[in-house]
Amino acid sequence: xxxxxxxxxxxxxxxxxxxxxxxxxxxxxxxxxxxxxxxxxxxxxxxxxxxxxxxxxxxxxxxxxxxxxxxxxxxxxxxxxxxxxxxxxxxxxxxxxxxxxxxxxxxxx
Numbered sequence: 001x002x003x004x005x006x007x008x009x010x011x012x013x014x015x016x017x018x019x020x021x022x023x024x025x026x027x028x029x030x031x032x033x034x035x036x037x038x039x040x041x042x043x044x045x046x047x048x049x050x051x052x053x054x055x056x057x058x059x060x061x062x063x064x065x066x067x068x069x070x071x072x073x074x075x076x077x078x079x080x081x082x083x084x085x086x087x088x089x090x091x092x093x094x095x096x097x098x099x100x101x102x103x104x105x106x107x108x109x
Contacts, residue, residue: 006037007036008034008037009033009035009036013030014029014032015028015029016029016030019100024100025102028102028103030082030100031100031101031103032098033098034096034097034098034099035096035099036094036095036097037094039095041088041089041093041094050070051073051086073099077099080101082100083099084099086098
């Protein structure tokens with residue numbers, strides 16, 4: 001496409017009670033890591049589908065991939081009591097992926 005990739009990564013601690021993400025504990029804090037890019041993007045209506053094994057939104061002739069990467073990410077998050085969400089702006093509008101992992105105490109008693 002001739003466009004230079006731009007990737008932005010940020011992090012913050014969020015309270016589960018303040019998040020709209022279903023499944024977060026309201027009594028816990030979470031590390032929220034956000035990764036945004038200006039890549040091929042996706043339509044928001046497919047946000048759940050992209051985390052399913054072997055699901056692809058784009059033709060394999062146009063873009064390489066197997067459709068397992070985001071499914072693996074979701075499984076890793078589940079194994080660590082975390083969550084992953086995606087926000088698609090539109091096709092070719094980039095995307096933002098939010099990873100939420102339970103925050104652990106910084107000190108050991």
